[in-house]
Amino acid sequence: MSSDRAQGDILELRGVSFSYGKEKALIDGLELGIGEGDFIGLLGANGSGKSTILKLLSGILKPSRGEVRLWGKHITALRNRDRAKLLSYLPQTLDMRVPFKVEELAAMGLYPYDTPPELTVEQALGTVGLSDKRGSMIANLSGGERRRAYIAMTLLQGAGIILLDEPLANLDIKFQMEIVRLLRELNSKRDISIVMALHDVNLAFQFDKIVLIKEGKVLGAGTPAEVLTEARLREAFDIDVSVHRLEEGTFITYGESRQL
Amino acid sequence: MTKRLFILILVVAAILVLALFAGPRPINPFHMNELEREIIFSVRFPRLIVAVLMGGSLGAAGTVLQGVLRNPLADPYILGLSSGAALGAGVAIVLGLTFLGVLTVPLMAFVGAILTGLLVGLMGWRRGGLWPERLLLAGIGVGFMLSAVLMLVMSISSNEGLRRAILWIFGDLGMSDWSLIPYGALLIVIGLIIALKHAKALNALMLGDDLSHSLGFSPRKETAMLFVSAGLLTAASVTLGGMVGFIGLLMPHIMRFFVGTDNRVLLPASVLGGGTLLVVADLIGRTVMIPSELPAGMITALLGAPYFLYLLRRRDVIG
Numbered sequence: 001m002s003s004d005r006a007q008g009d010i011l012e013l014r015g016v017s018f019s020y021g022k023e024k025a026l027i028d029g030l031e032l033g034i035g036e037g038d039f040i041g042l043l044g045a046n047g048s049g050k051s052t053i054l055k056l057l058s059g060i061l062k063p064s065r066g067e068v069r070l071w072g073k074h075i076t077a078l079r080n081r082d083r084a085k086l087l088s089y090l091p092q093t094l095d096m097r098v099p100f101k102v103e104e105l106a107a108m109g110l111y112p113y114d115t116p117p118e119l120t121v122e123q124a125l126g127t128v129g130l131s132d133k134r135g136s137m138i139a140n141l142s143g144g145e146r147r148r149a150y151i152a153m154t155l156l157q158g159a160g161i162i163l164l165d166e167p168l169a170n171l172d173i174k175f176q177m178e179i180v181r182l183l184r185e186l187n188s189k190r191d192i193s194i195v196m197a198l199h200d201v202n203l204a205f206q207f208d209k210i211v212l213i214k215e216g217k218v219l220g221a222g223t224p225a226e227v228l229t230e231a232r233l234r235e236a237f238d239i240d241v242s243v244h245r246l247e248e249g250t251f252i253t254y255g256e257s258r259q260l
Numbered sequence: 261m262t263k264r265l266f267i268l269i270l271v272v273a274a275i276l277v278l279a280l281f282a283g284p285r286p287i288n289p290f291h292m293n294e295l296e297r298e299i300i301f302s303v304r305f306p307r308l309i310v311a312v313l314m315g316g317s318l319g320a321a322g323t324v325l326q327g328v329l330r331n332p333l334a335d336p337y338i339l340g341l342s343s344g345a346a347l348g349a350g351v352a353i354v355l356g357l358t359f360l361g362v363l364t365v366p367l368m369a370f371v372g373a374i375l376t377g378l379l380v381g382l383m384g385w386r387r388g389g390l391w392p393e394r395l396l397l398a399g400i401g402v403g404f405m406l407s408a409v410l411m412l413v414m415s416i417s418s419n420e421g422l423r424r425a426i427l428w429i430f431g432d433l434g435m436s437d438w439s440l441i442p443y444g445a446l447l448i449v450i451g452l453i454i455a456l457k458h459a460k461a462l463n464a465l466m467l468g469d470d471l472s473h474s475l476g477f478s479p480r481k482e483t484a485m486l487f488v489s490a491g492l493l494t495a496a497s498v499t500l501g502g503m504v505g506f507i508g509l510l511m512p513h514i515m516r517f518f519v520g521t522d523n524r525v526l527l528p529a530s531v532l533g534g535g536t537l538l539v540v541a542d543l544i545g546r547t548v549m550i551p552s553e554l555p556a557g558m559i560t561a562l563l564g565a566p567y568f569l570y571l572l573r574r575r576d577v578i579g
Contacts, residue, residue, distance in 0.1 A: 084476030
């Protein structure tokens with residue numbers, strides 16, 4: 001691709017600033033790169049700017065300064081349909097009242113194509129484990145199933161990058177793990193780059209790379225072990241935390257409970 | 261789905277034929293005298309065409325508006341677009357405007373519908389989004405206001421104008437101007453082509469602006485085009501026979517049961533269903549109180565308003 005592209009990065013924010021209306025800049029001069037096959041967690045407190053960063057990466061929001069590049073090209077220079085084949089985005093709130101069936105919703109992922117790519121609706125529903133629900137209405141699904149139906153749509157879209165805004169919010173632990181496992185599988189088997197926003201620190205260890213955000217700035221980026229230090233977490237979440245590294249894995253406790 | 265669609269088409273065809281021969285004076289299609297043939301071809305047939313065109317365009321307009329606004333209560337009548345179109349057409353007639361020839365009246369109706377839509381949208385807009393309750397209240401309020409203005413404009417013009425004002429406000433097909441059929445039909449065809457061309461985008465918009473963007477559409481451009489299509493369809497309908505309410509509200513709900521939600525199928529089905537519903541409403545209006553006729557718009561309101569109230573009561577519809 002373009003030689004202009006930073007090494008390995010297929011989606012980049014370069015010196016991006018953004019503010020809603022006339023408010024003070026929420027994002028100021030942000031640099032962020034996503035490489036092929038990355039599995040990245042965007043971690044930060046509520047209001048830290050995670051959602052805004054994902055919307056900037058997806059091209060939904062336009063930066064007031066700086067640029068967003070997808071495969072080395074200005075994201076706005078791409079036709080909408082062409083961009084949709086490279087990059088997809090799932091918002092945090094998925095309307096539960098949409099009057100579509102599971103298979104109808106999933107098939108919308110094929111909209112950017114005149115000739116559909118190889119993956120079929122059945123295969124996509126099989127991958128997310130919804131084969132037996134293909135005829136069900138979206139409104140009649142559980143939260144986890146609904147999330148998976150939308151992921152099936154994204155899969156059919158065939159993009160190499162999927163951005164997800166808090167896909168685990170308001171889900172039971174069981175469904176949270178189910179979605180993380182599914183995304184991890186898509187990442188390793190199909191080589192899809194995944195970036196997702198999250199605010200649960202303990203889930204952060206599931207990722208290859210964590211980008212810790214506070215007030216629209218990157219506090220740290222790297223492996224969870226590198227980034228998730230007590231000092232950084234304290235700064236990011238404004239709360240007393242302890243990081244416990246045990247044989248079974250690393251986990252984090254807050255406030256009073258820090259004396260384990 | 262194909263079986264249901266087939267049954268639907270059969271039912272529609274049967275109703276249309278029935279409507280042609282039933283009425284205050286039932287006619288036997290196999291034994292028609294000269295007068296009866298005259299009634300069928302010069303009176304009932306054009307009236308049937310008007311009803312099919314009007315009802316069909318309102319069904320499509322309702323489908324488009326419910327999708328774009330993600331609001332199952334949206335309808336060109338409830339949102340005030342019909343009143344805006346009627347006022348636009350009324351002003352053109354009273355002032356005798358002819359700057360675009362015979363297309364002046366339908367196009368003024370279109371301008372009225374679009375301006376009303378923008379005004380209602382502006383009033384329903386708050387903190388970066390459309391609020392369903394605000395939008396509906398704004399539509400109903402603006403609709404009342406514009407209808408009152410239309411009455412006023414018509415009253416101070418002439419007796420003939422007053423007659424037409426009543427026609428437009430109650431949607432009486434018996435008084436429609438048949439010479440306008442080709443122009444109304446033209447607007448409807450253009451409106452439908454736009455809607456069908458953007459039917460995939462309409463499906464995507466129903467998932468929300470961000471998801472439709474992710475699927476490769478520009479939500480703003482698509483919304484604008486679909487809004488223009490709803491404006492054209494409403495304007496054509498009002499020009500032909502005045503303001504008929506609730507067909508746009510009812511049809512998408514009824515047709516979703518038969519053909520599902522995919523707008524590529526739902527739009528044509530709503531045209532079919534809307535046309536039929538208005539034919540039936542007109543037939544009822546012509547026959548229940550012989551010798552007097554009830555306006556078709558009154559019948560559709562009697563059928564549709566209770567359903568609107570039912571939807572309003574259902575908690576999952578609003579907010």
